[in-house]
Amino acid sequence: MSDGQRSPSAGTGQIVVSGLTKQYNNVRAVDDLSFTVEPGRVTGFLGPNGAGKTTTLRMLLNLVTPTAGTATIGGRRYADLTDPLRSVGAVLEASSAHKGRTGRNHLRVICAAAGLPASRADEALALVGLTPAANRKFKGYSLGMKQRLGIAAAMLGDPRVLILDEPANGLDPEGIRWMRGFLKGFATEGRTVLVSSHLLSEMQLLADDVVIIAAGKLVRQGPVEQVIGSMAHGVRVRVRTPQAAELTAALREQAATVDTDGHGVLLVSGMDAPTVGRTALAAKVELHELTTERPDLEGVFLELTAGKAEIR
């Protein structure tokens, strides 16, 4: 389907979540959550178990009714989209299908129900690399193939927006690599990808932007690099020396901040590694290690969500 034929009902494909809240009896699963997701980018939706990711995605897709707030796709609530299947593709859990049905027939049944041409089934199978397994029965599919079939089903309507809940769950490294390439390619076409995960290392490779939540609340949103860079300690230089006291004094004289891990390692902020090395040389201090440490998403995530990951 060309871009011109694609349903305009998802507008630009921008997702806006505003004041979204879901109260289940005594659990506030999602708590006054606001964030935006831009087209043309992969946005990782991150949070510890029970943070409220699935509930948020289900509200976005009109599967759960919010207690308060709104979630819109291209300016409209999902329920108000004129042609939701052609606008938004969703993969909420590993695809389930009639066990005795082939992958192709599974997709054809969905096409028929959604008023889409049956030819889309083969196109979608090709998109996810499942053409060779088109005539195999679903019960013989591996978990990775089931995930691909779920994505194929989401792609049937050639949507502008793709929403996936933990799509990498249970995938082997090859499957994860494939998924990464597929989602990045989708975003490169100017479409919107919102993908939830607790696999932080994977998100660092996949996402352009991240939305981090904990206990139902927004913790941080922004481009991955910016979120990592905004951490309190930022970049640090790690130094190991048998003359820790002399070096600490020399570095502090030059306004660097020096912490120690208590095991002969100094952690220096506010000064880059070459300057630390030069300062050590000038002070005739012997160095055994000099490394620049950049916090990664994993460290940022743990720091940002510390203490908020309790089971609710």
Ligand SMILES: Nc1ncnc2c1ncn2[C@@H]1O[C@H](COP(=O)(O)OP(=O)(O)OP(=O)(O)O)[C@@H](O)[C@H]1O
């Ligand atoms: N239907 C429900 N009834 C009652 N509580 C619910 C319901 N659905 C979710 N919750 C609770 O809301 C909170 C958020 O759950 P949710 O599944 O949205 O989190 P999540 O971030 O997707 O977690 P996970 O990664 O473990 O799936 C949890 O405490 C969960 O127990």
